[in-house]
Amino acid sequence: MNDYERVATVIRFLDRHHTEQPDLAALANAAGLSPFHFHRLFSTWAGVTPKDFLQCLTLEHVKQLLTEGANVFDAAIEAGLSGPGRLHDLCVTLEAASPGEMKSGGAGMQIDYGFVETPFGEALLAETKRGISHLFFVDVGGRDRVRNLLSADWPNAKLIRNDSRMAELSSEIFAATGGSKAGRPLRAFVRGTPFQIRVWRALLRIPIGSLTTYGRLAEVIGQSNAARAVGSAVGANPISFIIPCHRVIRETGALGNYGGGRIRKQVMVGWELSPRSLAAAGSDRVHVAA
DSSP: OOHHHHHHHHHHHHHHHGGGOOOHHHHHHHHTSOHHHHHHHHHHHHSSOHHHHHHHTSHHHHHHHHHHHHHHHHHHHHHTSOOSSSOOSOOEEEEEOOHHHHHTTSTTOEEEEEEEEETTEEEEEEEETTEEEEEEEOOTTHHHHHHHHHHHHSTTSEEEEOHHHHHHHHHHHTBTTTBOGGGOOEEEEEOOOHHHHHHHHHHTTSOTTOOEEHHHHHHHTTOTTOHHHHHHHHHTOSBBTTBOGGGEEOTTSOOOOOTTOHHHHHHHHHHHTSHHHHHHTTOTTOOOBO
C-alpha cells in the first residue's frame, strides 16, 4: 500500500465514521500504521496535519472557497491568465488535434506511454511529439483498461512503451504542488470537439485553491444553459489533473463525482489546499497559455 492508498483508505473510513469524530489513533489504525508513523506520513504527503486536511474537505469550507473562488476565476478569465495571488499551478499550452488527425485515428503518429506512480496512485501517462495526450489513473480494470482507452482514442497510432520517459515527465507534472519544474511549460495535445476544447481551456484558468461549479463554467464559455453538456465535457477530459477537472463541483458545495473516482477527487482537492501548495502557487512565474 503506497502513501496515496493509505490516505484514500482514511478518507473512506471518514466517509463511514465522520459522525463519530474519530481521533488520530482511529485514523492511524484505518491506515494500518502507528499514530506516530501515520501522522508523520500524512503530514509529509499533504503538507498539513490530518486534522487540518480534513477541515479543508468539510462542506462549510468548500462552500466558502466556492464563493471566494468565483471572483478569482472571473479575474483570471478577464486577464487571460491566472494573475498574481492564487495562481494556477501549471504552465500548460493546449493544442487540439485537427479533424484530419482525428479522422485518420492517428495514422503515422507515435505515442510513447508508460505506467507511473503519482501522489494519487498509479497512472498511465502518454505523450506524442506535440505534447502530453493522456493521463488516466489505474483503478478498476487495471492497466489493460486504461491502455485500451488510449488505443480507442488513437486506434491507428503506433504505441511505444517507455516507462523511463514517463517517469521523468510525471516528476515534472507532480513536482511539489503539481507545477512544472523550473517553470518549464507543459505541452498538451488532445483529441476533442470544439466545445470540449473550450471547456478544457476554461478549466485551465481555475486557480489552485479555488473551486467552481458546472453552471459557472458554462457561463464563462458563454453557454449559460449548457451546464449538463459542460459536465459531459469535463468528464471527457483525457489528461486528469493537468486539466484540473477536479476543481469543478456541484452548486450545493458537494464535491460530486470524478472520472478518477470520488475519493481521489477529495484527496486532490485537500492536497491542493495545503499551505505548501498555495504558497508555491503564489510564484509570479506561473501562468497559463492556451
